[in-house]
Structures are given as C-alpha cells and as structure tokens.
Amino acid sequence: MPRHVIDISNDVESAIDVKATWLRRVVRGALASADLRDAVEVGLLLTGDDRVWRLNRDYRGEDRTTDVLAFVLEESEVAFPRPPDALPTLGQVVVSYPQAVRQAAEYGHTVEREVAFLVVHGLLHLLGFDHQRPDDEARMLSKQEAIMTSLGLPRT
Numbered sequence: 001m002p003r004h005v006i007d008i009s010n011d012v013e014s015a016i017d018v019k020a021t022w023l024r025r026v027v028r029g030a031l032a033s034a035d036l037r038d039a040v041e042v043g044l045l046l047t048g049d050d051r052v053w054r055l056n057r058d059y060r061g062e063d064r065t066t067d068v069l070a071f072v073l074e075e076s077e078v079a080f081p082r083p084p085d086a087l088p089t090l091g092q093v094v095v096s097y098p099q100a101v102r103q104a105a106e107y108g109h110t111v112e113r114e115v116a117f118l119v120v121h122g123l124l125h126l127l128g129f130d131h132q133r134p135d136d137e138a139r140m141l142s143k144q145e146a147i148m149t150s151l152g153l154p155r156t
C-alpha cells in the first residue's frame with residue numbers, strides 16, 4: 001500500500017474526540033478501496049459551520065453551510081511552489097463537524113460513522129467522482145457504500 005501523507009487539522013473544540021489516527025485509517029482505507037495506487041498528499045479539516053459557510057459562499061457561490069466540501073488543489077488558479085520530491089497533492093476535504101453531529105442524530109448512527117461518510121464522500125470528489133447526473137450519482141454512491149463497508153462502517 002502506498003505511503004500517503006495525510007494532513008489533519010481540527011479547529012473545533014468539540015471534535016477533540018475524533019482521533020487523528022482513526023481519521024488517517026479512514027482516509028487510507030478509502031484511498032486503497034478507490035484503487036489509488038500512487039502515494040498522494042491529502043488535507044482534511046474538521047471545522048465549524050461558519051467557516052464552511054464562508055468557504056461554500058466564496059468558492060462555490062452557495063450562501064449557506066454544507067456538510068462537506070472538497071477542493072482539488074490542481075484546479076486552483078494559484079500555483080503553489082512545491083519541492084521537486086513532493087508527493088502529488090490530491091486536495092483538501094473540509095467537514096463541518098457540527099453538521100456531522102446533526103446528521104448523525106438524524107440518521108441514527110454515531111458521529112464517527114457520519115464523519116467517515118463525509119470524508120469518504122469528499123475524497124471521492126477529489127478522485128473525480130460527481131453526483132450531478134443520476135448515473136454519476138449512482139456510481140458515486142455505490143463506490144461510497146463499498147468503501148464504508150470495507151472500513152467496517154456499513155449503512156445502518
């Protein structure tokens with residue numbers, strides 16, 4: 001299995017119970033299940049509704065919060081200097097932790113399972129999956145459920 005670099009940031013005090021080692025396992029498992037054979041760098045941010053709302057407004061033109069955002073770094077208009085031996089950067093997944101808590105309660109499962117679901121969803125976007133058309137959505141949801149099952153987190 002390739003050695004991925006996974007940068008995890010958490011700026012939500014209430015999300016302190018979500019362990020970085022567990023999040024890394026989710027990301028590595030999702031990348032392995034998605035058949036990504038090359039090592040990559042990926043960022044993951046657990047944050048609050050306000051920050052997600054601002055990012056969603058500023059980068060997607062949606063003036064509301066959401067549960068997860070995915071930013072493909074290669075699509076950025078700004079060229080970031082990188083060392084020549086740096087791994088390719090897949091991008092960054094941003095999860096609204098308060099929204100994950102609300103959705104976990106709504107769906108009747110654990111917050112960890114909901115965070116994992118959102119992380120996997122964001123990673124699939126970084127890997128080129130989308131859900132704009134019904135056939136694309138079916139393909140993405142199928143892959144997402146397969147990854148969740150492989151992580152031992154099947155649909156409840």
